[in-house]
Amino acid sequence: MTQANKGDTVRVHFTGRLEDGTEFGKTKEDEPLEFTIGQGQVIPGFEQSTVGMEPGEKKTVELEPDQAFGEKRPELISKVERSAVPEHIDLNPGAQLQVTSADGKPVQVTVTEVTDEHVMLDANPPLAGLPLTFDIELVEVV
Numbered sequence: 001m002t003q004a005n006k007g008d009t010v011r012v013h014f015t016g017r018l019e020d021g022t023e024f025g026k027t028k029e030d031e032p033l034e035f036t037i038g039q040g041q042v043i044p045g046f047e048q049s050t051v052g053m054e055p056g057e058k059k060t061v062e063l064e065p066d067q068a069f070g071e072k073r074p075e076l077i078s079k080v081e082r083s084a085v086p087e088h089i090d091l092n093p094g095a096q097l098q099v100t101s102a103d104g105k106p107v108q109v110t111v112t113e114v115t116d117e118h119v120m121l122d123a124n125p126p127l128a129g130l131p132l133t134f135d136i137e138l139v140e141v142v
Contacts, residue, residue, distance in 0.1 A: 002141045004053050006038040009142040012050060015135045024127065032139045043068050046134055053138040063132045072129035077112070077122045085119055097121070 004010050011032040016025040027033050035041040037050060045067030049059065065071050085091060095111040099121070113120035 002054065004037060004050050004138060004141050006051065007036065009034060009036045010050055010053075011139040011142060013137045013139060014046075017133045017135075019131055019133075024132075034142070046136070049134070049136055050138060053136070055138055055140050058135065058137045060133065060135050063134065065129050065131060068130070068132045069125040069128040072122075072124045076124045077120065079118050079120055082115070082117055082119055091119055 011034045013027045013029075013032050014025075015023060015027075017023055033042070035047070037047055040047070043063070045061065045063035048067070049061040049063075053059065082091075089097065091111055091114045093111055093113060097109050097111065098106050099109055101107045107123050109121040109123045110126060111119060112122045
């Protein structure tokens with residue numbers, strides 16, 4: 001059997017869980033995730049976990065934030081005036097919005113708090129700062 005190595009394109013099935021067991025993502029039975037090891041297409045710890053696996057092999061890995069989506073960065077959390085947000089925008093905590101950064105690039109943010117005066121927006125990835133567990137099955141080395 002062929003082991004997966006850096007530079008190989010692999011197809012995997014996975015289920016991702018938080019510490020409390022809540023699932024945050026998984027592949028569909030007939031649609032594995034495909035990526036090339038070493039190209040940074042998936043989070044570092046997930047990618048590294050596939051190195052050395054053989055087709056049909058399964059494993060469970062626990063990743064700390066530095067091997068997943070990183071730690072939460074306070075500088076990516078901003079407080080904006082409530083009046084600066086158009087009225088038709090959904091401002092419930094947890095809502096995902098797209099805003100434009102100072103350099104004109106689109107940025108995905110999560111509404112974390114809403115008051116009559118302010119809205120807190122968090123541009124950190126939703127899973128930043130969290131340890132993650134993945135069940136991984138290597139389907140094939142392409």
